[in-house]
Amino acid sequence: MKSLLVPLLGLALLSGCSSSLPLNLHLSPKVAEQTVKYPANTTTALVSSDLRTQPHIVSIQEDDKPTTLVNNDVPVRILLADKLGQGLTEQGVTITGSSSTKLHLDVVAMETKIIKNGTSFDAQSTTQLTLVIEKPTRKITKQYKTVSTKTGPFSPTAAELEEGLNKQLTTLLADILNDKQLFEELNKKD
Numbered sequence: 001m002k003s004l005l006v007p008l009l010g011l012a013l014l015s016g017c018s019s020s021l022p023l024n025l026h027l028s029p030k031v032a033e034q035t036v037k038y039p040a041n042t043t044t045a046l047v048s049s050d051l052r053t054q055p056h057i058v059s060i061q062e063d064d065k066p067t068t069l070v071n072n073d074v075p076v077r078i079l080l081a082d083k084l085g086q087g088l089t090e091q092g093v094t095i096t097g098s099s100s101t102k103l104h105l106d107v108v109a110m111e112t113k114i115i116k117n118g119t120s121f122d123a124q125s126t127t128q129l130t131l132v133i134e135k136p137t138r139k140i141t142k143q144y145k146t147v148s149t150k151t152g153p154f155s156p157t158a159a160e161l162e163e164g165l166n167k168q169l170t171t172l173l174a175d176i177l178n179d180k181q182l183f184e185e186l187n188k189k190d
Contacts, residue, residue: 022070022158023070023071024070024071024072024073025057025058025070025071025072025073025158025161025162025165026072026073026074026162027057027072027074027076027079027162027165027166027169028162028166029079029080029083029166029169029170029173030166030170031083031086031087031090031170031173031177032170032174033090034087034090034091034177036091036177036178036183037091037092038088038091038092038093038183038186038187039092039187040092042092042093042094042186042187043093043094043095043096043099043101044088044093044094044095044096044099044101044102044103044186045095045096045097045098045099045101045102045103046081046084046085046088046095046102046103046105047081047102047103047104047105048077048078048080048081048104048105048106048107049077049104049105049106049107050075050076050077050106050107051106051107051108051130052107052108052109052110052111054069054111055071056069056070056071056111057070057071057072057076057110057111057112057165058070058111058112058113058114058161059111059112059113059114060114060116060155061113061114061115061116062115062116063116070161076107076110077105077106077107080105080107080129080169080173081105083169083173084103084105084173084176084177087173087176087177088177091177093186100135100136100190101133101134101135101185101186102132102133102134103131103132103133103134104130104131104132104134105129105130105131106129106130106131106132107128107129108128108129108130109126109127109128109145110126110127110128110165111125111126112124112125112126112161112164112165113125114155114156116155119153119154120151120152120153120154121151121152121153121154121155121156122149122150122151123149123150123151123152123156123164124147124148124149125147125148125149125150125164125165125168126145126146126147127145127146127165127168127169127172128143128144128145128146129143129144129145129172129176130142130143130144131144131176131179131182133181133182133185133186135185135188135190136190137190140181140185142176142179142181142182144172144175144176145172146168146171146172148164148168150164
């Protein structure tokens, strides 16, 4: 009896852990190879801030259980500023704090809301970024937003959540890096 109890206990522990998510995800959006090229003397300062009221990136609601909140392992604003800076550098822009042109990247919204209903889930993911281009004589604000929904069996895995959020962030970074108005503003001399 004792020999049968140990495998059953192990199986119960494994099945209980298989549906749980880690407390932190690891997002790593891609920056595609850049085709836009800036003149060699183009400079900008780059700062970021997180304007969200909650630090989590995923919330999971299931029946009468408390809501589960999942964060990213690196602050989202730092992750996105690093990736944007990487893309701009590949385009030929020099990132320097002494530039008279400043880019402010703000994380306005980023959350995947998951509602579990028995053996299925509904998820809605929203990410919204604001980029403020500040020159000595003018300021331009650009909005970038993506929304996606998904329905599936059981619960999404951490890998599925990371993949979906990485796709959203990759798309938004590409939108910013290929924005014609950003290109024109960084090229204008004041």
